[in-house]
Amino acid sequence: MNRMLVNAERTISALLLLMLFLLIVAQVLSRYLFAHPFTWTEEVARYTMIWLIFIAAAQVTSTDGHIAITLIDKALPGCMVKWVVVVSRLIVAGGCVALLPYGWRFVSRMFAISSPAASIPMGWVYLASFAGMVLIALHSLISALLVALDRIPATAPPEQQETGILEEPAA
Secondary structure, three states: OHHHHHHHHHHHHHHHHHHHHHHHHHHHHHHHHOOOOOOHHHHHHHHHHHHHHHHHHHHHHHOOOOOOOOHHHHHOOHHHHHHHHHHHHHHHHHHHHHHHHHHHHHHHHHOOOEOOOOOOEHHHHHHHHHHHHHHHHHHHHHHHHHHHOOOOOOOOOHHHHHHOOOOOOOO
């Protein structure tokens, strides 16, 4: 399940990046080819970037690719590092889950307001942060469980983090 989720996040991130590129190209072309540039492209590009950031942040969480301070990891014996990693991932998941009710209240109110140029309900824009928190919490819980059950080591490489399976080296 984790691998499918990571692949979906990669695909969505790639599509959002492509959409962002096309929107910026459309903005530049409209500015130089027409007397009046498109008013909505900059706004939609900004909202696309917001979604891209939150989906990509979740994908980075799945591979343990975020910035980490490993001072404690290097000072503790290996068996304790495992539990420090598990607890830290549970704290991340707990923080995300704690934000969800307040986030949902905010997002649901924002559907009543529309963006100025594209008339997009702002709830769709702010839903990106809510979706990102759900995905980050999910990845943190999965990772904590895999480390706790010794399916992956606490300092597993990214490809093992996202699948929970150590790939056999090719002969």
